[in-house]
Amino acid sequence: MRSLIIHLLFIAIVTGIGMFMxxxxxxxxxxxxxxxxxxxxxxxxxxxxxxxxxIIIGFVGARILVTGGPGVLWLLQMVLNFAWTPVFFxxxxxxxxxxxxxxxxxxxxxxxxxxxxxxxxxxxxxxxxALWITVALGLNGALILLx
Numbered sequence: 001m002r003s004l005i006i007h008l009l010f011i012a013i014v015t016g017i018g019m020f021m022x023x024x025x026x027x028x029x030x031x032x033x034x035x036x037x038x039x040x041x042x043x044x045x046x047x048x049x050x051x052x053x054x055i056i057i058g059f060v061g062a063r064i065l066v067t068g069g070p071g072v073l074w075l076l077q078m079v080l081n082f083a084w085t086p087v088f089f090x091x092x093x094x095x096x097x098x099x100x101x102x103x104x105x106x107x108x109x110x111x112x113x114x115x116x117x118x119x120x121x122x123x124x125x126x127x128x129x130a131l132w133i134t135v136a137l138g139l140n141g142a143l144i145l146l147x
Contacts, residue, residue, distance in 0.1 A: 007062040007063075007066075010062035012058070014061060014078070015051065015054040018050055018081075019054075022050065022085065025085045025090040027089055028089065031089065034143055036142075037143070057078070061074050063119060063122045064119070069114070069115050069119050069122060070110075070111055070115055073107055076107050077108055077111060080103050080104040081104055084100045094147070095144060098140045101137045105137055108130045108133060111123075112130060
């Protein structure tokens with residue numbers, strides 16, 4: 001029962017913070033006015049994908065807490081993840097946003113590698129997250145070049 005409560009709390013907290021970030025610093029007119037690359041996902045995908053990812057990230061965080069694993073890497077990726085939104089959408093600082101995404105991607109890949117030894121499920125659950133951040137890196141970089 002304790003494990004279930006921890007999992008639900010992690011999922012609720014991570015998803016809640018993610019939703020707060022998205023509503024407090026929405027893309028807005030600034031982002032809408034940017035020239036975008038051909039591979040930009042439709043706007044409707046972002047809340048759906050991020051909600052699913054935050055549920056997965058919360059679940060993995062709880063697994064790491066309960067079973068052990070690279071908790072420092074999990075925490076670092078959360079800090080980097082949550083820092084990107086106010087930097088990119090709030091401050092409109094695309095270069096620093098790109099740097100945050102690069103650090104986030106490296107941290108996610110490190111987490112996947114380190115978690116593999118202790119929790120293959122947690123490791124594999126971060127693969128879609130790594131793929132999405134790969135797209136985000138390309139998108140952020142292309143936005144810098146186009147604008």
